Amino acid sequence: MVSKQQACEVSAQNVRKTIQMFDVMIKKAKTSTDTDDKLKEVASVDELVLGDFLAKGSYGAIYPAALKSNQSELSGSFGKFPYAVKIMFNYEAVSHAPAILRSMFKETIPAQNIPLDSNLSEWEFEELTSRPLLPPHPNLVSLHHVFVDRVPALPDALKLYPAALPPRINPTGYGRNMSLFLVMKRYDCSLRDYLQKGRPSNSTSLVILTQILEGVTYMMSKGVAHRDIKSDNILLDLSYDPLKPLVVITDFGCCLADKDLGLTVPFRSADTDRGGNASLMAPEVACAKPGPFSELNYFKYDSWAVGTVAYEIYGHENPFYKQGEKQLDSRTYQNSDLPFLDCGVPLHAQAVIYGLLDRHYDSRLTAKKAASICQMLLWAPKVWIAPEVKAPSEEMVSKWLMTLATKVLTMEKWFENDPQFDLIITFLKRATVKDCLDAIAFIRGI
Structure with a gap:
């Protein structure tokens, strides 16, 4: 007998399959040009x-x-x-x-x-x-x-x-x-150049952060760690709307991409290259000590780096890139050392940023969970995140995913290159009911 939970997840799986199928068809139509050939x-x-x-x-x-x-x-x-x-x-x-x-x-x-x-x-x-x-x-x-x-x-x-x-x-x-x-x-510019023109609105900042997290989530799913996430290595396409930029991760020269090792590397000797950017190296890699059974773990390396970039996205200096005595060191900082984000940064965004930069590996947010939280903040019914209202059930989330997918499939934006539309597609292609409920629980617990 199939439980209600299993039935809801089967429904979400059908949504994923349908969106993936349509996405493949549209991409083929978009890219099959003489110029590309x-x-x-x-x-x-x-x-x-x-x-x-x-x-x-x-x-x-x-x-x-x-x-x-x-x-x-x-x-x-x-x-x-x-x-x-x-x-x-x-x-x-x-x-x-x-x-x-x-x-x-x-x-x-x-x-x-x-x-x-x-x-x-x-x-x-x-x-x-x-x-x-x-x-x-x-x-x-x-x-x-x-x-x-x-x-x-x-x-x-x-x-x-x-x-x-x-x-x-x-x-x-x-x-x-x-x-x-x-x-x-x-592309039009790097994220660093874009931010130098002024602090974006909170809604634009959330869209930018979500896209970066979705890119990292995808890389993790394919067994690739970028290891050099920084604002210079993030590019923006402003052609659709400067307030709704397309955000992409670039420059894979420092990445870890090994089919045999995956996202962990044996760390037997101090001569082993930790890789990546020394200033934005996640604590578990920066503090690792070589030994017969030691490993360098890159599962949450990039998500930690995204947390540092998020400070810049929301109008602050990167705390691990600052000049002078205030610069934090990933080897020694404590969670309490992280600079306060001003009141102009929404509490939900603050919680995500602090969660990404949690020094303790086990309690740190993964890129996937952080991306799901941001996606729910963007698209989910606002009543779901109100603490005074009862949290949604599995069935409600399942129906919402189907409704969102139906809207997407009947919209005429497939050929418009709208970054926010692509962001919804990206979410629907990987969303599970459990992911959504976990994200809602995180938001409601802030």
């Missing part, structure tokens, strides 16, 4: 038109780009340059495509297309295809294509990154002749 065939930087330099980091330089064969037909918010190309700085890997792909494979984790040479040996092919990959997700960078080619002599390259250039371009450079090129969607 041509982009996947690019094998050389000579097939692209590069615009003026955009930005650079420690590992690469970014330029706006377009397909040469398609440039005259382009229009949109970025005019004739709808893509961005990241030219990776290659100091070590020999100028051979398989060697470069092996050396920089982490950068390609979210790639939708990785061309492999048909002349690869069996072991090279097996090694390059055994790496875990992240299928497309609304809150991960849209990395269309990667390829290996000779490093070009671009204008101002000698001034901007002379050391990364090969000797054929800069006689005193240390770079190799060939490197990896990442072709991605072009």
Whole structure:
């Protein structure tokens, strides 16, 4: 005999399956264009038109780009340059495509297309295809294509990154002749740049935070830890509405992506690289000590880092990036050391942020639970979170999920690229009745 709880979960499962099916159909309709097919065939930087330099980091330089064969037909918010190309700085890997792909494979984790040479040996092919990959997700960078080619002599390259250039371009450079090129969607700005223009409204802040948490939740489900979540590595697309930005996580160069190890790494020796950003390293990793049975646990690493970024989203300094004596250290801080969030930050958001930054691993919020809490704050009936009203039953939540799914399926926003619409879809594709009830219980307990 099926219990009421099981029946409600079966109903939620049917919602997930239906939304997933429709989402796949729409994505196929959106992406099956001639331009995308041509982009996947690019094998050389000579097939692209590069615009003026955009930005650079420690590992690469970014330029706006377009397909040469398609440039005259382009229009949109970025005019004739709808893509961005990241030219990776290659100091070590020999100028051979398989060697470069092996050396920089982490950068390609979210790639939708990785061309492999048909002349690869069996072991090279097996090694390059055994790496875990992240299928497309609304809150991960849209990395269309990667390829290996000779490093070009671009204008101002000698001034901007002379050391990364090969000797054929800069006689005193240390770079190799060939490197990896990442072709991605072009975004408007980083989260850091967006926040420097002013503090967003609380509703916008919640939408931004929820999207980041959904991106991390998805990575965790695929066995990938980003390990470098910070406001510089989060990009925004403002084309739909600057107050409703699309938010994506980018720059996977520090990620942990190992099909065999998953999200835990043996920590036998102090020589083992903990990986990631030292300033935003979760306490359990920063404080881990090597030993015969020690492990580095990355299950809640990224969710902790999101908590630090959430301070910035809500108009405060990142407490682990501050300059001077007030900067916190993830190895030594206590929960009571976390700076108070001002009264302008809603209590529910404060609770989520403090929950993500809980020093104690067992009581810290997971990205999935934090994302569910934020999703319920955005879309659930407000009466459910009122403490003076009885909490909803499993049956009520199940019916609400079906109603929300029905609304989504009958709306005409599937082709509008509305970030909030995509956020609802993302939630419905993974939501269970238990997740919703746990999130409601957390909110009501604040």
